[in-house]
Amino acid sequence: MKLGLDVNRHKEIIVKAISGLLLLLLKHFKLNHIYQFEFMSQHLVFANCIPLVLKFFNQNIMSYVAAKNCIPVLDYPLCVVGEQPELTAEVLENGDNQPYCWKNLFSCINLIRILNKLTKWKHSRTMMLVVFKSAPILKRALKVKHGMMQLYVLKLLKMQTKYLGRQWRKSNMKTMSAIYQKVRHRLNDDWAYGNDMDARPWDFQAEECALRACVDRFNNRRYGTNGTDPDFKPVDNCILSVLGENVELSEEFKVNYEKWLDMEVFSNQIDWDQILSH
Incomplete structure (x- = not known):
């Protein structure tokens, strides 16, 4: 059990580090020169970053965020300061008392923000979200009651509602209301009612x-x-x-x-x- 928890903890740290580094690279490249940002973005898109992140969120995201792979008695400084308690199965099972794992929540927010940066104002990549059926996956991610994560998930849903059709919008009015309440809008936004049926896939490839x-x-x-x-x-x-x-x-x-x-x-x-x- 101790080995299994430690392996899972290492996986969490690796996902947190990689997602944080990718997000920082995209942000700094965009500040430095937009074409450097686009170069990095296209490398990620061509390496199937979008379906990979969606596959990551296709797991039980609530149990992932609430995972308890942290053993307080093995963490610094408790592992070297004071009297060491005996490591029993009960101590390992109880783990941390926090209701969520901050490392996993941080990783989820980073990955959602990376998806936003890759797809914003890019019709071809927004269509990739539609093709890979990201709407139900993102809707499940809304179960995590964290303001920042919900905001970026709603942004992803907002940019593709135009392509999901009227029936999807009618059957997901709670999600549409949440987008209205929490996401910034522009005067010429037609995300809620516009049907972009004239767009063709080869137009996106040309873009x-x-x-x-x-x-x-x-x-x-x-x-x-x-x-x-x-x-x-x-x-x-x-x-x-x-x-x-x-x-x-x-x-x-x-x-x-x-x-x-x-x-x-x-x-x-x-x-x-x-x-x-x-």
């Missing part, structure tokens, strides 16, 4: 291809070794390679080098104390 072309052009111009724009050519910052490079000196420099030394170096008084003090 992804056009975005990929823009990202590739940005990467080649900014980071390519044979870029045409001299302002974006990579700079050699290694001291050894720069100092070891052979530089061709002009004839004019060679003729006037001694004069320059006399005028600029030998004839000038240098206060070495002042230079060293700086």
